[in-house]
Amino acid sequence: MKPRHKFNSIYFETTRRCNLRCPFCMTGSQRPAVVERSKRAELTHQEIVDHLFVPAKELSVQTFGFSGGEFLVRSDALDIVRSAADLDYQVNVVSNGVLLDDATLRELKAAARGKLVIAFGINALDDEVNEKTRQVEVAQTEERLAQCAAMKIRSHVIVTAGKFNLHSLERTYRWLYEHNIPMNRSPLTRRHCGEAHFRRNAFTRQDMEDHLHPVFRAYPNGYVSYTPFFLSPELHAEVSGGPGQYNVTVPHNPSIGCWVGSWLAVSAEGDVSPCGILLDELTAGNIRDKRLPDLIAQSEIFETILDRTRLKGKCGRCRYKITCGGCRALAYLETGDFMEEDPTCFFEPVDETTVSEHEAITNRNFQKYLLQAALSGAYVRPARKAHDHTGTTS
Numbered sequence: 598m599k600p601r602h603k604f605n606s607i608y609f610e611t612t613r614r615c616n617l618r619c620p621f622c623m624t625g626s627q628r629p630a631v632v633e634r635s636k637r638a639e640l641t642h643q644e645i646v647d648h649l650f651v652p653a654k655e656l657s658v659q660t661f662g663f664s665g666g667e668f669l670v671r672s673d674a675l676d677i678v679r680s681a682a683d684l685d686y687q688v689n690v691v692s693n694g695v696l697l698d699d700a701t702l703r704e705l706k707a708a709a710r711g712k713l714v715i716a717f718g719i720n721a722l723d724d725e726v727n728e729k730t731r732q733v734e735v736a737q738t739e740e741r742l743a744q745c746a747a748m749k750i751r752s753h754v755i756v757t758a759g760k761f762n763l764h765s766l767e768r769t770y771r772w773l774y775e776h777n778i779p780m781n782r783s784p785l786t787r788r789h790c791g792e793a794h795f796r797r798n799a800f801t802r803q804d805m806e807d808h809l810h811p812v813f814r815a816y817p818n819g820y821v822s823y824t825p826f827f828l829s830p831e832l833h834a835e836v837s838g839g840p841g842q843y844n845v846t847v848p849h850n851p852s853i854g855c856w857v858g859s860w861l862a863v864s865a866e867g868d869v870s871p872c873g874i875l876l877d878e879l880t881a882g883n884i885r886d887k888r889l890p891d892l893i894a895q896s897e898i899f900e901t902i903l904d905r906t907r908l909k910g911k912c913g914r915c916r917y918k919i920t921c922g923g924c925r926a927l928a929y930l931e932t933g934d935f936m937e938e939d940p941t942c943f944f945e946p947v948d949e950t951t952v953s954e955h956e957a958i959t960n961r962n963f964q965k966y967l968l969q970a971a972l973s974g975a976y977v978r979p980a981r982k983a984h985d986h987t988g989t990t991s
Contacts, residue, residue, distance in 0.1 A: 602656055602844060602845070602890070602903070603656055603844050603849070604658055604844065604859065604860055605852055606662060606860045606861075607649070607661050607863060608860055608861070608873045609663055610862075610864050610873070610876065611664070611671055611674075612639055612666045612671050614666045614670050638865070639865045639866060640867050640884075644867070648867065649863060649884060650684050651684070652888050654684065655889075656889065656890055656893065659686065660686060660687040660688075662690075662691060662860075663677065663678070663688065663689065664873075665691075667695075668691065668692065669696040670696070678690075678705060679708045681709070682708060682709050682710045687709075687713075688705075688708075688709040688712060688713050690705060690713070690714070690715050692715060692717065693717070693718060695737075697715070699744060702750060703748070706750055714752065715741075715745055716753055717742060717755070718738070718756070718757065719754050720757050720762050721735075721766075721768075722768055722769050723735075723765050738754075742778065751973070752778065753778060753781070753820075754773055755783055756769060758783070758784055758785060759784075760797070760800055764808070766809065766812050770819065774818055777818070780818065780819050781822060782813065784799075784926070784927060786930060787930065788878070802940065802943050803943070805825075805942070810955075814955060817962040817963075817966050818966075821851070821852075821966050822853060822855070822856045823854075825943070827944070827959040828960060828963050829956055829960055830916065830917065833848050833963075836967065837849070837979070839979075842979075843919075844859070846903065846906060847922070848920060851966075851975045851976040853920055853963070855922035855924055857922065857925045858871070858922070862875070864880075867884040868883050869882055869884060871899060871902050871935075872925060875926050875929060875935075878930075879935065881893070881896035901936060902925060902936070905918050905922050908922070909937050912928075912937075912939060913938070915944065915949065916946060923939030924939045927940055928940065
């Protein structure tokens with residue numbers, strides 16, 4: 598019997614419009630023609646409720662992340678948040694912070710009934726580096742983070758990684774760690790900045806080994822969905838509750854490694870992709886044409902990408918193909934095949950018995966992360982089975 602599909606969250610780009618033009622945006626398309634078309638084809642508030650919020654319940658979705666462009670430029674942004682809260686979804690708002698004054702934060706918190714997370718972007722603490730990539734002052738983002746803390750609104754930071762911040766990344770992560778701010782990284786891709794900028798600024802395999810991965814390993818408050826991720830598959834199976842916590846082969850409770858299979862991405866126009874980075878590249882269909890659960894169940898893209906036993910190259914022979922999975926977006930951008938090996942991974946396994954030298958520290962960091970994940974609701978400890986006096990499970 599085919600496993601029932603389930604996803605922890607949906608990343609929804611409600612609009613492609615923005616109040617800034619950032620050359621390296623953490624979300625959204627930088628293609629002017631695509632953005633212009635989107636203004637005429639965005640899902641309406643009622644379409645969002647009918648075609649997205651309601652059917653997403655069948656996929657076990659718990660969280661909606663609203664982005665763009667800039668979500669808050671939509672005049673019905675608060676109405677969308679209220680509708681999500683009516684269906685008991687947690688709301689994550691990805692914002693550059695420009696429109697987030699005290700009044701707006703209060704309104705968002707009320708609309709989300711307190712189940713609100715604000716995600717900001719800081720690529721570097723150095724204004725010169727950060728402004729080149731976001732055109733938003735670091736001081737302003739720090740002020741918004743402090744506002745969220747004062748108002749008891751959870752927040753975290755997204756760091757887009759590329760050549761432009763290789764040498765400043767450790768300082769940024771250290772500052773976030775010292776201020777107890779959760780963070781995750783997003784790889785720079787051509788969707789964010791265009792082909793020419795992407796090719797000049799995308800990190801390489803050597804950059805990953807020498808600069809990026811040491812930073813990822815050093816800070817356990819970083820979200821553990823990054824690649825390469827050398828978590829023992831036996832450890833995740835033990836703490837998660839086993840195969841019932843997997844979306845076909847993609848681990849949940851908590852999600853780790855490549856995000857694909859933990860979330861869905863939906864464009865402003867209703868196109869569905871397995872990854873937000875690939876929204877302009879790879880679509881399984883549109884929710885205006887087919888119910889979301891049916892679209893997922895009948896999609897060849899999802900049937901393939903959710904089965905990590907089909908991974909190719911060294912990803913396919915790797916001990917960590919389930920707990921890591923390699924970055925499917927970077928594989929696609931490099932080869933045109935989303936099941937090919939991750940071009941930025943430096944690990945060279947002979948076969949599935951090859952153990953990474955970084956497995957032990959990955960396991961330790963993962964166990965530290967479980968405490969944070971449990972507090973945020975991203976991890977639920979499995980119930981222990983009861984035993985009778987004979988030792989048999991009851």
